[in-house]
Amino acid sequence: MEEHKWVEEIINAAEQNSSSSKLSEKQLKIVEAAIEIFAEKGYSNTSTNEIAKKAGVAEGTIFRHYKTKKELLLAIVTPTLTKVIAPFLAKDFVKEVFAPDYKSYEEFLEVLVRNRYHFVKSRLPILKIFLQEVAFHNELNKEIKDLFTKHVYVEFTKIVDHFQAKNQLIPLPSDTVIRLTITTVIGFLITRFIILPDYDWDDEQEIAYTVKYIVAGLKAN
Incomplete structure (x- = not known):
């Protein structure tokens, strides 16, 4: 479980940055799927449809939580800066x-x-x-x-x-x-x-x- 500690760090940080403070189960699945596919293929080569399939949700569900793919990216990158990169530096x-x-x-x-x-x-x-x-x-x-x-x-x-x-x-x-x-x-x-x-x-x-x-x-x- 130790190797997945970074997932918990980002999810916890994303929840702290979320206006609703607590991510729903579907949001958690979306964030986890996006992290995995963005890391593997890069942001520009990843579609929201791929993320939706990986997360097991409808593509429209992503856009109910994140207006654009970039907003989803920033929901991951910004907590990464505050909870992972900042302490590192x-x-x-x-x-x-x-x-x-x-x-x-x-x-x-x-x-x-x-x-x-x-x-x-x-x-x-x-x-x-x-x-x-x-x-x-x-x-x-x-x-x-x-x-x-x-x-x-x-x-x-x-x-x-x-x-x-x-x-x-x-x-x-x-x-x-x-x-x-x-x-x-x-x-x-x-x-x-x-x-x-x-x-x-x-x-x-x-x-x-x-x-x-x-x-x-x-x-x-």
Whole structure:
């Protein structure tokens, strides 16, 4: 049941954002079906008829609850931002990853990569929908940037500055070290879960390789 925790998170958030406060049984089925098909096929390639069939309701039932397919999408994406992405970029992520007193940048990276690996693995369908659509909604894009800048960036900079002061990292600008670290980690996660999900992955080994690769490129001579 743990792997479906993200469904409960989004449904609970959707209920909090609903004017009626409690989603009906049919609405729950519609949201669950939409999450599954949007994640698999993408928003633009999904029809409301497909969602209705998956949910076991008439297509007209969808439009009684959501005026358009986009409104249904936003009923999923907006709670995703508030209940999944925001904690990921704010309090939860910072508390879990940036709070401990690390002895090395490598130790910090091991915690960072494993934390994000498990986060993505447990919420992949809803994150796929969010990533597919966030680029097309400027307000969501801006909110993500603001959250990262306000919460994660500050703490990440402290980590980089700390290990540069200890001569463990090459003297590149903090922004560059953060960018190189993040793009490598995200590249691993996207390849692992989206581009080549059916590859015969040894996840423990790949996590270790990813950490070693970053450290090798950033380690001071």
